[in-house]
Amino acid sequence: MILLLSYTEYLERLSEPRSIVDVALVFVIVYTVLRLVRGTRAAPMAAGLLGFAALYWLAIWQRLATLEFILRSALLYVGVAVIVLFQTEIRQALISLGNRLRLPLWRSHRGQFGEGVYDEIVLAATTLASTKTGALIVIERGISLTNAAESGIRLDAELSYDLLVAIFNPASPLHDGAVIIREHRIVAASCFLPLTLNPLLSKDLGTRHRAAIGITEVTDAVAIVVSEETGLISFVERGQIKRGLDATRLRAAIVQALLAPRQRRRVGRLGAETEREAEEAITT
């Protein structure tokens, strides 16, 4: 519509309160989209789309009828292609938007895990890592993991270091697959998770790591992986994997992810301090 207005007419309309709201909304949307795609595989494609938009604008401005016709015809297909190619990112964006919009009372993770629970998970992960025992632990947040839990063996047991280590012991019939944690309980073990289809992931990452990334792409859960091959501990959130964490960093990542947003901001500063301390300890 704006493209049909003359430049001066457009500038005149800009001073109207409604136009100010209009421009502010567009700014917020563009800023949010850029923040969401930053650092993901969508970023280069977003740049390509901007190029497409710039070319389309040039075709209209310079009245290049053939180019404009071709680009206009391609618009519908570009729209469908964007939805198909970015389905993971769109799902993630909607989950994150939904979580932000929900009233605090509706949130199922309210930072009530208790410090002890984090320590049980961290201690189990580091013990398993020291013996190069493979493990996959998924922690539920706002979105229910009932479907994934139903693919495994239901436990509904109190979360403890001993139980986690016993489950992932290679001699245990439950060691294959993922453990799912809800609040302070182990809901199920030996669960099957959806694998990520992200083609940009390192080829070093096998199915355990891909399952961890997959579940965090389709839900807001976080996952902890212990590699059987390398003994490295990884933390996965929103499809992003942080590898080679020590106990301090793993704890900081779990605390940061599980606290309610308001507490998260406060502990974010503490987490940064803890990370700095850990870095200092490594370098000294």
Ligand SMILES: Nc1ncnc2c1ncn2[C@@H]1O[C@H](COP(=O)(O)OP(=O)(O)OP(=O)(O)O)[C@@H](O)[C@H]1O
């Ligand atoms: N879809 C899945 N859901 C849950 N767990 C899975 C899934 N696929 C594989 N696993 C787990 O991963 C194990 C195989 O890990 P694999 O060696 O292929 O992956 P990896 O990422 O290289 O891990 P590691 O570094 O521990 O070897 C399986 O024995 C099973 O426990």
